Amino acid sequence: MRNFLSGGFKDNTSLEKGVLTGILRVSKEFIFSGMNNLGVFTILSAEFNDKFGLTGEEVQKLLIDYNLDNKFDDVRAWYNGYNFEGVTIYNPWSIINYAASLKKVLKPYWANSSDNKLIEDSLTHNGKELKNELLALLNGENIVKTLKENITFEDLEKHEDMLWSLLLFSGYLTASFSHKNNREINFYNLSAPNLEVRTLYYDLLMRWFDKRMERDKQELMLEALEKGNIEDFEFYFSEFVLNSFSYFDTGGEHAEKVYKSFVLGLFVLLADKYELENEREAGAGRCDLILIPKDKNKLGIIIEFKKVDARKKEKMPQAVKAAFKQIEEKQYDVILKSRGIEKIKKLAIVFQGKKVWVREGQINSV
Structure with missing residues (x-):
């Protein structure tokens, strides 16, 4: 590689300018190497920040050319969200594959285009704190971290905190500046950029459960929810929780986040049929989760999560009543x-x- 970089770039008298692209910078670049004095521009740089993918205007033009301009909001939810120093960029690989596909199915094109073993190993070999942070990302929340632009693959093996930089530069996170501490170190808000990436995090989350729900049962659970068959949904959901939630703390202070994150990740699989609104302002408050059907004739679903507070000697019916009271008083519908x-x-x-219960209120007609 050194000879290639030296002969092809540094010592090539026939070359005026060369461009290298990748997720990490050239390793061991210094004065005595075969490659030095590079201009390095990353996702955190202002230079060329509209050249790393498709802008919103370019995506709109492409969708119009393919007679898909009515799908812009759906495409934005699936493939948008990358912040390049103030410019929002879409994933070009996924956009092009979606537009060129015969059935025009919104699904993870880019996330399934390569072996994600390095990412998976880095995530799954870390401890409980990382798993809680993954839950936060899946839940649509931000986490605040420092980032290193000058990392190499060797750094990843020595420093676990380099993982966040790897995830950012490889497309699994997006970043915005948060603050600078008293040592002039920058901190960034990190979040999952879109639904495509969230499906990857959900798959990783599923691997951490001791036992997986078989795919057919998962489909039956979602089908029961779509049809409003809450009794069957509760049966499959309770079975999954009982068999699979052993790793995560379902009794501690983060219990609600565990349940909510799992349900949210599960419902990503319904994104072609529903808009998923998480902690969105609705009525006079913020609802935990709302499923808005893209077909107005289908069922809209409002979900509120409540933990039974044993310390206050609360019982299940009281928690159910509190959940429905909040839905009604806050007018989430x-x-x-x-x-x-x-x-x-x-x-x-x-x-x-x-132990989990799923209870339903009335189906209202406007």
């Missing part, structure tokens, strides 16, 4: 009604440790 959704199902998912 306003957002669905404003979209013309006439059938609305209100659900309370109540849990105590690994």
Whole structure:
């Protein structure tokens, strides 16, 4: 590699300018190497920040050319979200593959285009703290970290904190500046950029459970929810929780986040049929989760999570009542009604440790 870089770039008298692209910079670049004095521009640089992918205007033009301009919002949710120093960029590989596909299916094109073993190994070999941070990302939350632009693969083996820089530069996170501490070190808000990447995090999360739900049961669970068959949904969901939640703390202070993150990740599989709104302002408050059907004739679903507070000697019926009271008082159904959704199902998912109940309110007609 050194001879290639030296002969092809540094010592090539026929070359005026060369460009190398990749997720990490050239390793061991210094004065005595075969390659030095590079201009390095990353996702954190202002230079060329609109050249690393497709801009919103370019995506709109492409969708119009393919008669898909009515799909812009869906495409944005799946493939948008990369912040290049103030410029929002779309994933070009996924956009082009989606537009060129015969059935025009929104799915993970880029995330499934290569072997993610390095990413998976880096994530799955770390401890419980990292798993909690992954839950936060899957839940649509930000985590605050420092970043290193000058990392190499050798650094990843020696320093676990380099993982966040790897995830950012390889496309699994997006970043925005947060603050600078008293030592002039920059901190960044990191988040999952879009639904495509969230599906990857969800798959990784599933691998950490002791036992997996078989794919057919997972599909039956989602089908039961779509049809409003809450009794069957509760059966499959409870079975999964009982068999698979042993690693995560379902009784501690993060219990609600564990349940909520799993459900949110699971519902990513419904993204072709529903808009998923997490902690969005609805009515007079923020609902835990709202599923807005893209077909107005389908069922809209409002979900509120509640943990049974054993310290206050609370029982399951009291937690259910509190969940529905919050849904009604905060008028979470306003957002669905404003979209013309006439059938609305209100659900309370109540849990105590690994015991979970799913209860439903009435289906309202506008």
